[in-house]
């Protein structure tokens with residue numbers, strides 16, 4: 448018997464430490480049973496404590512990767528992560544348009560969990576004008592939502608105001624993620640679609656090992672969309688997957704450590720790890 452899988456293309460940066468970026472995306476997509484393809488926008492020299500260097504791909508070479516992917520195994524959804532320059536954003540937008548890409552999830556990655564900047568000055572405006580119009584979902588965290596909306600966020604009402612402002616820049620849904628600060632016991636995310644606010648609730652898991660949560664969430668959302676879920680279902684399922692990966696208790700590295708992307712399969716694997 449032969450078979451095919453639904454495929455998700457991740458257009459994002461490589462994280463040498465394996466917890467975020469392209470590496471998180473591939474692990475997530477494959478763990479959820481889909482087929483991962485990639486277009487690498489940059490290499491980062493990074494670990495759980497910070498980013499030591501960034502080596503950007505050229506816009507032409509990102510486009511060449513996209514063309515190669517779309518010409519053969521056509522992706523059912525596309526996730527966009529770290530894009531560090533305006534020229535890269537423009538090349539990606541042009542590629543998405545000419546291939547008629549569907550189910551585009553844009554994660555407007557600006558700063559790594561460790562605090563290092565991943566986006567150049569002025570790139571935010573190009574991201575908004577070029578990529579947001581093509582998105583089915585955009586997924587800013589609190590800091591990114593503040594930068595995109597100009598609303599300073601310290602409450603759930605502020606998250607709603609920011610989402611409303613951002614939604615003026617995209618035909619897609621806006622998911623403002625609640626992983627940072629607003630509530631000490633909850634990690635509730637706000638999904639803003641066509642003028643409606645819906646809270647996707649989550650209990651805050653007590654851990655500092657959150658490197659790659661946003662990358663993991665956005666690629667899991669892309670998986671749901673690739674499988675034909677509506678946006679709400681895709682977000683609910685993705686949030687459940689991230690919560691499991693955080694709650695698993697993986698503890699590695701000296702800073703904000705990675706999640707366990709294979710948490711749901713761990714019992715079936717021969718390698719079960721050892722106590723940290």
Ligand SMILES: Nc1ncnc2c1ncn2[C@@H]1O[C@H](COP(=O)(O)OP(=O)(O)O)[C@@H](O)[C@H]1O
Nearest residue numbers: 588624625626627634650651652660661664689
């Ligand atoms: N400590 C936590 N417990 C439970 N869920 C979390 C926690 N931290 C983040 N999340 C969830 O992970 C996802 C990514 O959120 P966030 O960490 O805000 O994004 P980013 O990685 O882009 O900063 C969201 O669904 C958020 O609610």
Ligand SMILES: Cc1ncc(COP(=O)(O)O)c(N)n1
Nearest residue numbers: 460467468559659660661662
């Ligand atoms: C290459 C790359 N892309 C994205 C992130 C953001 O990670 P997070 O999901 O923790 O916000 C990262 N640290 N490195």
